[in-house]
Amino acid sequence: MPSHRYCQLDVFTRQPGGGNPLGVVIAADDWSAEAMQRFAAWTGLVETTFLLRPSTPDADYRVRIFTPQREIAFAGHPSIGSAHAVLEAGIARPRAGLLVQESLAGLLPIRVEGGGDTRRLSVQSPRSRVLARGLDGQDVLREVLAGIELGALAPAFVEGGRRWWLAEFADEASLRAWQPGHAAIAEVARTSDSLGLCAFARSESAEHDLCVRAFPAGVGIVEDPASGAANGLIGAYIAEAEPDGALAGGYTVSQGREIGHDAHIVVRIDSDGAVWVGGQTLTIVDSVTRWPSESLGARD
Numbered sequence: 001m002p003s004h005r006y007c008q009l010d011v012f013t014r015q016p017g018g019g020n021p022l023g024v025v026i027a028a029d030d031w032s033a034e035a036m037q038r039f040a041a042w043t044g045l046v047e048t049t050f051l052l053r054p055s056t057p058d059a060d061y062r063v064r065i066f067t068p069q070r071e072i073a074f075a076g077h078p079s080i081g082s083a084h085a086v087l088e089a090g091i092a093r094p095r096a097g098l099l100v101q102e103s104l105a106g107l108l109p110i111r112v113e114g115g116g117d118t119r120r121l122s123v124q125s126p127r128s129r130v131l132a133r134g135l136d137g138q139d140v141l142r143e144v145l146a147g148i149e150l151g152a153l154a155p156a157f158v159e160g161g162r163r164w165w166l167a168e169f170a171d172e173a174s175l176r177a178w179q180p181g182h183a184a185i186a187e188v189a190r191t192s193d194s195l196g197l198c199a200f201a202r203s204e205s206a207e208h209d210l211c212v213r214a215f216p217a218g219v220g221i222v223e224d225p226a227s228g229a230a231n232g233l234i235g236a237y238i239a240e241a242e243p244d245g246a247l248a249g250g251y252t253v254s255q256g257r258e259i260g261h262d263a264h265i266v267v268r269i270d271s272d273g274a275v276w277v278g279g280q281t282l283t284i285v286d287s288v289t290r291w292p293s294e295s296l297g298a299r300d
Contacts, residue, residue: 001290001291002030002291003288003289003290004025004026004027004028004031004288004289004291005025005026005027005089005286005287005288005289006023006024006025006026006285006287006288006289007023007024007026007085007088007283007285007286007287008021008022008023008024008045008283008284008285009021009022009023009024009081009084009085009281009282009283009284010022010281010282010284011077011078011080011081011084011226011228011279011281012077012080012226012228012255012263012264012265012279012280012281013226013261013262013263013264013279013280013281013282014264014280015262015282016282016284017261018256018261018262018263018264019077019225019226019256019261019263019279019281019282020046020077020224020225020226020227020256020261020263021045021046021284022045022046022047022048022049022077022078022081022082023040023043023045023047023048023049024048024049024050024051024081024082024085025039025048025049025050025051025289026051026085026089026091027051027052028050028051028052028064029052029053031050033064033071035291036048036050036064036066036071037066037070037071039066039289039291040066040067040068041068041069043068044068045068046067046221046224047065047066047067047072047075047077047078048065048066049063049064049065049066049078049081049082049085050063050064050066051063051082051085051086051089051091052064054102055102056102056107058100058102058107059100059101059102059107060086060091060092060095060099060100060101061082061086061091061092061099061101061102062101062102062103063078063079063082063101063102063103064103064104065078065079065082065103065104067219069219069220071104072104073103073104073105073161074103074104074105074108074126074161074162074229075161075162075228075229076123076125076227076228076229076230076231076232076277077226077227077228079101079103079108079110079123079228080110080121080122080123080228080277080278080279080281081281082101083099083101083110083112083121083123084119084121084281084283086099087099087112087119088283088286094112097111097112097113098110098111098112099112101123105126105161106126108123108124108126109123109124110122110123110124111123111124111276111278113278117280117282118280119280119281120266120278120279120280121278121279121280121281122266122268122276122277122278122279123228123232123276123277123278124274124275124276125160125161125228125229125232125233125235125236125274125275125276125277126160126161126232127160127236127273128158128159128160128161128232128233128236128237128275129158129159129160130156130157130158130237130240131157131158131159131163132156132157133154133155133156133157134154134155135154135155138155138188140184140187140188140191141155141165141167141188141197143181143184144180144181144184144185144188144197145167148167148169148170148174148178149169149170149171149174150167150168150169150170151168151169151170151171151201151202152168152242153166153168153237153238153241153242155167155168156237157192157194158233158236158237159233160229160232160233160236161229161232162194162195162229162230162233163192163193163194163195164194164195164196164197164198164214164229164230164233165188165192165194165196165197165198166197166198166199166200166230166233166234166237167197167198167199167200168199168200168201168202169199169200169201170201171201171202172201172202172203172204172205172211174201175199175200175201175211175213176211176213176257176258178199178213180197180215182215182217182222185197185215185217186217186218188217189216189217189218190218193218194218195214195216195217195218195219195230196214196215196216196217196218197214197215197217198212198213198214198215198227198230198233198234199212199213199214199215200212200213200234202247203254205254207252207254208251208252208253208254208264209247209251209252209253210234210247210251210252210253210254211253211254211255212227212230212231212234212253212254212255212265213255213258214227214230214255216230223258223259224255224256225255225256225259225261225263226255226256226261226263226265226279227255228265228277229277231253231255231265231267231277232267232275232277234267235250235251235267235269235275235277236269236273236275238269239269239273239275240273248269249268249269250266250267250268250269250276251267252264252265252266252267253265253266253267263279264279264280265277265278265279266278266279
């Protein structure tokens with residue numbers, strides 16, 4: 001059987017078990033798309049990525065991202081984790097503090113700050129746009145949020161790499177205590193062709209500025225412990241709606257405590273509106289695959 005280096009990472013965390021798990025297969029150029037999909041289904045992780053040689057000299061490496069069900073163009077924590085694996089494996093070094101990742105979403109810069117276990121990687125989120133605001137005509141979403149005191153920003157349907165409904169709660173305590181109707185969120189995801197609902201609340205804690213909970217029912221996940229793409233959309237929405245607000249230049253996020261995690265995410269917003277989502281990544285498993293050769297095919 002052919003063997004490939006395989007790492008399992010914990011993304012957006014400062015301690016093992018706090019973040020979002022990710023599997024990464026290194027030097028997977030000889031894997032077919034079918035083999036990648038089979039392996040991603042076997043790992044059972046939210047996402048598994050496969051590192052490949054870039055197809056353009058403008059990129060340092062290429063990544064393909066698979067959920068257990070399908071390939072996707074972009075996601076935040078797989079981008080951060082893949083860049084971590086690239087650095088750990090010595091595949092590329094940052095130039096002027098940046099790596100350039102090639103994916104189905106195009107070329108995305110990854111900012112590299114520091115080193116070792118405290119190294120922070122940040123991905124520049126794809127540019128976003130607000131597709132809809134408010135609850136008018138959104139009967140199912142109104143049902144999901146029934147009885148909730150909402151915050152300063154109206155619920156919004158935002159697209160940028162992924163599509164999410166965003167809703168601000170009035171306070172952190174009510175968001176953390178919320179027991180949402182997951183079937184209704186799945187219906188929201190289905191009817192809007194989105195991942196689902198991401199809720200956030202401003203915090204008075206000294207540890208973080210925002211509390212976030214994400215419910216990506218559109219890909220069969222009840223609740224996500226750390227959501228890079230969703231946090232990028234929240235950052236873009238806040239920057240656009242409150243350009244002079246306290247959070248317009250960036251902030252820190254707590255996510256996942258309600259499901260036994262403790263992710264720490266840093267959002268930075270440049271003066272031109274570019275949103276960077278980052279955090280620390282830890283290598284938990286560093287091993288090799290033993291994957292049946294018949295599951296491999298010609299390179300796509």
